Amino acid sequence: MCMEMIRLEHVTKSFGGHKALDDVSIAVEEGEFLTVIGRSGCGKTTMLRMINGLQKPDSGKVYAAGEDVGEADLIRLRRKIGYVIQNKGLFPHMTVEKNITYVPMISGKKDKKQNRKLAEELIRLVGLKESMLDRYPEELSGGQQQRVGIARALASQPKLLLMDEPFGALDEITKRAMQNELLALQKKLGMTVVFITHDIREAMKLGDRVLVMEEGKIVQCDTPEQVKEHPADEFVKELIG
Structure with a gap:
């Protein structure tokens, strides 16, 4: 039986008057590749940051790698989680080796x-x-920088890899190569991956399931085939175009 690697239970989060997440519940199984797509400001990054303990929900519970994120020792928990963001996050004053081994150090x-x-x-x-x-x-x-960012995220041998538009700034050829490498890597290491993207083709190619978000809510979460053949509403239909 597969273990759940992530669970969100009725999670709500507001910034000022804006509801970034509105009663979001989802579970992600160990070894699953979940892609997350939606317009800017729909709550994708907020959700990712909560899984990593960088933000707290106003209400609801977040579990990651078998722990309640709200109660966990975050430094210890984050060693089980790799976090990759778009084109950034490398220390410019450190060599590639030092960047990669920073967390173990x-x-x-x-x-x-x-x-x-x-x-x-x-x-x-x-x-x-x-x-x-x-x-x-x-x-x-x-x-190459993006690859180093992934290598650094893998240095603590995480069970869980969170990726926020990691290939967003890359050209199409490099992007496709990186997608293929990531899929191979995920299969080889058996990691659970949550991958945010703006690109529906990328979401459909990489995801075991595709999570579509709109205005802080989950509109649909299904296999790429199901999303394509049975879009939940007009927004999803428009998205897959």
Whole structure:
């Protein structure tokens, strides 16, 4: 039986008078790839930030990696969670190696040889050459930086990978290559992935299920086939166009 990796129960969150999330409930199983799509401001990123404990719900409960996020030791919990954002998040003053091994380092793993070995394994895993470990982020292309961001997110061997439009700034060819690599990686490592995108083709290609959000609510959550063949409403129909 599959374990649930994420569960949101009747989660509501407002900023000022704006309801970012409006009574959202969803469960994501271990090893599942969930893509999340909707207009800007529909609550996608707020939901992701809650799973990572970066924001608290006004009401409702959030569980991640078997823990109640509201009650958990967040530093410890975040070691089980990889977080990748669009094109950012690398430390410019650190080499690629130091960027990748940052989380293990601050968690107390100071052995230089072991960290180098880990960085070498991860850089190969995301399809880059080991020689890049001694470079700085500014010396890499956008696609290479994004790969390093994924390698860094994998350094703590997370059970759960949260990705907020990670390929949004990439050109179409690089984007497709990264999508294929990510799918292969997810299968190989058996990770649970929640992946936010603005691109319906990307959502349909990557997701075991596609979650469509509108104005803080879940409009539909289903397999790509079901979303395509049985859109829940006009908004979903328009989206898949």
